[in-house]
Amino acid sequence: MADTGAKAPRERYRTQVRSEIKQHAWEQIASAGASALSLNAIAKRMGMSGPALYRYFAGRDDLLTELIRDAYRSLADTFRAAAGSGADLAGLAHALRGWALEDPQRYFLMYGTPVPGYQAPDDVTLIANEIMQVLLDACAALELRDGRAPFDEHLESHREWAAGHPAPAPVLRRALAFWTRMHGVLSLELAGHFAGMGFDAALFFESELQELTRSGT
Amino acid sequence: MADTGAKAPRERYRTQVRSEIKQHAWEQIASAGASALSLNAIAKRMGMSGPALYRYFAGRDDLLTELIRDAYRSLADTFRAAAGSGADLAGLAHALRGWALEDPQRYFLMYGTPVPGYQAPDDVTLIANEIMQVLLDACAALELRDGRAPFDEHLESHREWAAGHPAPAPVLRRALAFWTRMHGVLSLELAGHFAGMGFDAALFFESELQELTRSGT
DNA sequence: CTCGTGGCGTTATAAGTTCTAACCAACGCG
DNA sequence: CGCGTTGGTTAGAACTTATAACGCCACGAG
Known part of the structure; x- marks a missing residue:
């Protein structure tokens, strides 16, 4: 077999x-x-x-969840591939942005408007964990001058989502910030909210990334 | 009449x-x-x-855009109300979060997954400008130790979206960062992506807000 | 106060959608 | 070589949006 x-x-x-x-x-x-x-x-x-x-x-919903699963799998693969090629946190960010621009609706299938009743299947959250592990590794490799924040104390006692990753709280916090900030820029860009505004979304993305890879708090 | x-x-x-x-x-x-x-x-x-x-x-779409218009109007009103009550940038953030939690689907109607073909009517972008003006005022009131970033140069020559607001580039950048970061946290929280993770989303929101109201670059 | 018009609600109908049921053909394994 | 699973078909139920055609009644002008 x-x-x-x-x-x-x-x-x-x-x-x-x-x-x-x-x-x-x-x-x-x-x-x-x-x-x-x-x-x-x-x-x-x-x-x-x-x-x-x-x-x-089985039906429309079944096909849709299958596509969602594939989308998660695809992102996890590009993340792992990037990390495997020696990409640092910035490299991961660029991989993420490229992957998102490649097919915006695929991105929104993962991170877009949720259907109130819908519950993602278990294996999807497993793949999400996979992604988070790669992200945590990249954040841990970043040397940060350990500027602790009040939130770190809370994180120290609520780190189940890190799934046993040994990174200290400031690293966890950096990973969360990476995720939410990159998503904030990307989702608004892909949704076209920057369209009539005139500035270059790529440069702003880079600007936000800069601030994340700096060592300060 | x-x-x-x-x-x-x-x-x-x-x-x-x-x-x-x-x-x-x-x-x-x-x-x-x-x-x-x-x-x-x-x-x-x-x-x-x-x-x-x-x-x-006229149809389903017409009703939907009417609802979107109302949603924008509602957010603009709560923003203006908060600013009118002397709220600073942190106050605006809390007003935004409260407004979002009040009706998540209303938030997603504005900032969620876009329909590829759909184009928002003009008055909606006008209301969006209104919101941005309030945000820019709050960011201008924030005294920041003018740490310039490379992105500021680009912003200086691409500030049409500020609609004549006299704020310097670092303030514009702060406003963009406020928008995208708060949206990043809120949208992921409302979509339930923090659900199984264990940490308190409100505290993380506060942590990100902290970093935005600090004066550093 | 009367009358006509226009706004409102109705049914009927067309063209979609998802999804189930029943039926049949055909492929391939034992 | 047969028989059963698998895959495709058509029919049909219960939805949806949206248009068309018809009637009613209230409002406002005269």
Whole structure:
């Protein structure tokens, strides 16, 4: 068992079609947003009629969570790849920005408006942890002149999310700041809120990144 | 003319019904998200049947942009109210957070996932400018030890978005940082990304706010 | 006070959507 | 070689947005 290579022909065909469906789904999402994802439209564009897709996905929500899972996986991979190539925190930031610009709707699928009832499956939070570990490593490698903040005390006793990572509280705080600040700039940029404002979003991103990689508190 | 008080009874009834429709729309959005907004459901809950609502709104999109407009208006009002009560930048931050927590979906209607094709109407960007002016005033009142950053040079020559506000570049940069950082924390918090992490989002918000109101670069 | 007009609500209908049910073909494993 | 799982089909229910056509009634002008 466990030889993923030469599987049964039925199985191969199944995964092939699933992949093709997701391909079309991504195109549709990229051009009209996740709310416009239509199983019917995908089916028609694949030459088959409506309910056939239900052999491959339990429903619209199932397909959507599958895409979300892939998005998380994709970001985790680019993060790990960047870290593996010796990228520091700034390198991670640039990898993140490139990945986000590559497909804004994929970014929003992860970090955009949540559906009130929706609960992400467990494995997604596992991948999120993976991402956080890479980020924590990069922040720990950054030598910071240990300027402690009042929040650090709270963090010291609430560090479950670090999943056993040995970094001290200021590093944890830096990781949180990296995450929220980069997301703040990126999400507003991708949403077009900087559009009519005239300044260069890339330069502002760099400016914020600068302040994060400095050693001060 | 121009006495908004005693209008014609038809007019009064119309605005009354419009307001009631929006009321139901907000409840529906708050409980199931903007994508679940259904004109039919609203009509039924108001005791009238389907297409009647089209007398009041051109369609789903029209109602949605009206709600977005109201959301912007609401945030601008709370900002102006806070500033009018002598709130400083920290006061504005707390007003913003309170306003966001009050109705997360309203926040996401403004700053959440954008629909690729959608273009906000002009008056919305006007209100956005109003908000920015209040923010710029608060940032200008903050005495900062004028630590210039390389990005300031770029800002100096790209300050159209400040709409004539006389603040120097470091103040503009501070305003942008306030906007993006507060949004970064708030949007992730409201989207539930901090949920399983254990730390107190309010304290982290405060920590980030601290760093913004300090005078350093 | 009467009358006509315009705003409001109604049903009917078209064109979408998701998703279930029932049916059939065909592939491939034992 | 057969039989069963798998994949595709059409039909249909329950939704949705949105338009069209029709009637009612209230308001305001004369």
